Amino acid sequence: xxxxxxxxxxxxxxxxxxxxxxxxxxxxxxxxxxxxxxxxxxxxxxxxxxxxxxxxxxxxxxxxxxxxxxxxxxxxxxxxxxxxxxxxxxxxxxxxxxxxxxxxxxxxxxxxxxxxxxxxxxxxxxxxxxxxxxxxxxxxxxxxxxxxxxxxxxxxxxxxxxxxxxxxxxxxxxx
Numbered sequence: 221x222x223x224x225x226x227x228x229x230x231x232x233x234x235x236x237x238x239x240x241x242x243x244x245x246x247x248x249x250x251x252x253x254x255x256x257x258x259x260x261x262x263x264x265x266x267x268x269x270x271x272x273x274x275x276x277x278x279x280x281x282x283x284x285x286x287x288x289x290x291x292x293x294x295x296x297x298x299x300x301x302x303x304x305x306x307x308x309x310x311x312x313x314x315x316x317x318x319x320x321x322x323x324x325x326x327x328x329x330x331x332x333x334x335x336x337x338x339x340x341x342x343x344x345x346x347x348x349x350x351x352x353x354x355x356x357x358x359x360x361x362x363x364x365x366x367x368x369x370x371x372x373x374x375x376x377x378x379x380x381x382x383x384x385x386x387x388x389x390x391x392x393x394x395x
Contacts, residue, residue: 224249225275225276227275227276228276232247251277252274252277254274254289254290254291255274255277255279255289255290256277256279256288256290257279257281257290257324257327257359257361258324259290260290260291260292260359260360261289261290261291261292262291262292262293263291263292263293263360263375264293264375265301265375265376265377266374266375267307267372267373267374268372268373268374268375269372270370270371270372271289271362271370271371271372271373272289272368272369272370272371273287273288273289273362273363273364273368274287274289274368275287275364275368280361280363280364280365281318281320281327281361281363282318282363282365284365285316285363285364285365286363286364287363287364287368288361288362288363288364289361289362290359290360290361290362291359291360291361292357292358292359292360293357293358293360293375294355294356294357294358295352295353295354295355295356295358295377296354296377296379297354297379297380298352298353298354298379298380299351299352299354299377299378299379299380300348300349300350300351300352300377300378300380301347301350301352301358301375301376301377301378302346302347302348302349302350302374302375302376302378303317303319303331303345303346303347303350303360303373303374303375303376304317304336304337304344304345304346304347304348304373304374305317305337305341305344305345305346305362305371305372305373305374306337306338306341306344306346306374307341307344307372307373307374308341308344308371308372308373309341309372313343313366313367313368313369313370313371314335314343314366314367315334315343315344315345315362315366315367315371315373316332316333316334316345316362316363316365316366317331317332317333317334317345317346317347317360317361317362318331318332318360318361318363319331319332319347319350319358319359319360319361320358320359320361321356321357321358321359323357323359324359327359330350330358331347331350332347333345333346333347334365334366343366344371345362352377360375
């Protein structure tokens with residue numbers, strides 16, 4: 221469990237202090253949670269403070285970005301979600317946001333934004349009223365097109381209101 225940084229070179233040395241016989245060894249790498257679509261962090265409605273994109277992970281889905289921070293949100297019911305980084309420090313990071321369905325292999329875009337927040341944080345990102353279906357997974361990608369520094373973001377969910385049934389119900393008027 222040695223922590224490593226993307227893009228950093230690490231040298232591994234084996235010496236023959238106890239013997240010079242051949243041996244086998246194995247190196248395994250486990251990406252940091254959220255450093256790729258496959259290791260997306262679970263998101264629930266709420267505020268996420270001081271998150272940052274891991275530099276060197278190479279997981280951005282857009283050609284004009286390199287690294288990304290990934291989350292997966294499973295809609296609790298039919299409704300809509302709002303996602304924004306407008307709550308970040310106005311002097312903070314310039315964010316860009318994407319929302320996808322259909323898993324990591326397909327990534328069907330359903331929303332995206334760059335600089336959608338009002339003043340004072342005009343470089344924050346915001347998507348609103350994104351329709352969601354209960355039980356469906358939604359992948360949330362924050363990429364480093366502009367910056368990879370720390371930022372705050374918020375996810376809110378609003379359920380679809382139950383249909384209003386007008387009373388009385390009669391069979392004569394087509395209700």
